[in-house]
Amino acid sequence: AQRVTQPEKLLSVFKGAPVELKCNYSYSGSPELFWYVQYSRQRLQLLLRHISRESIKGFTADLNKGETSFHLKKPFAQEEDSAMYYCALSTTGRRALTFGSGTRLQVQP
Amino acid sequence: SAVISQKPSRDICQRGTSLTIQCQVDSQVTMMFWYRQQPGQSLTLIATANQGSEATYESGFVIDKFPISRPNLTFSTLTVSNMSPEDSSIYLCSVDPTSGRAGDTQYFGPGTRLTVL
Numbered sequence: 114a115q116r117v118t119q120p121e122k123l124l125s126v127f128k129g130a131p132v133e134l135k136c137n138y139s140y141s142g143s144p145e146l147f148w149y150v151q152y153s154r155q156r157l158q159l160l161l162r163h164i165s166r167e168s169i170k171g172f173t174a175d176l177n178k179g180e181t182s183f184h185l186k187k188p189f190a191q192e193e194d195s196a197m198y199y200c201a202l203s204t205t206g207r208r209a210l211t212f213g214s215g216t217r218l219q220v221q222p
Numbered sequence: 223s224a225v226i227s228q229k230p231s232r233d234i235c236q237r238g239t240s241l242t243i244q245c246q247v248d249s250q251v252t253m254m255f256w257y258r259q260q261p262g263q264s265l266t267l268i269a270t271a272n273q274g275s276e277a278t279y280e281s282g283f284v285i286d287k288f289p290i291s292r293p294n295l296t297f298s299t300l301t302v303s304n305m306s307p308e309d310s311s312i313y314l315c316s317v318d319p320t321s322g323r324a325g326d327t328q329y330f331g332p333g334t335r336l337t338v339l
Contacts, residue, residue, distance in 0.1 A: 149330075158330070209270055
């Protein structure tokens with residue numbers, strides 16, 4: 114069975130500081146990894162997915178199969194980045210998402 | 223993309239009653255899912271709603287407690303039956319509007335916040 118681990122419940126940084134939200138997964142095959150974000154009073158929305166290898170709002174994430182990680186990074190945090198971030202995984206055989214426990218990012222002025 | 227609406231957005235219910243949550247999508251979608259997000263916790267899949275057949279439930283969730291309907295490709299309902307305070311959660315509908323390939327984006331509804339007294 115697949116599993117997603119986000120070790121940090123809360124990450125607090127100052128504006129302009131680098132951010133790294135950690136995500137590790139366990140799955141024996143080739144997973145598809147996603148980062149979803151939930152801003153205050155908004156619905157859950159896709160931030161980025163590894164298959165498209167894009168940068169959204171300055172965030173990037175690289176799939177490291179050796180370390181089974183998909184950490185989310187941004188070089189300079191902005192206050193508007195404050196939100197709940199969820200790492201999630203799906204597979205060819207299981208389209209539903211398996212979510213990590215989430216990390217709350219607080220960017221202080 | 224897909225635009226998803228849910229009704230009701232929130233409700234407060236008495237123990238022992240049932241509530242039906244509706245999920246409406248603005249386009250035909252192959253796959254629809256129901257998740258639960260208990261207070262302070264992450265999202266957990268309840269079931270996959272299959273059009274024209276019974277839903278596929280995850281371990282720990284049963285049809286008698288969470289009956290699901292999927293009459294067509296744009297609509298689904300989830301009923302929370304014989305509710306107890308432990309059922310107090312946010313219930314979310316999500317869809318995969320494309321081919322159902324791994325890596326495709328899933329879209330989420332706004333959620334239904336349920337409080338059981």
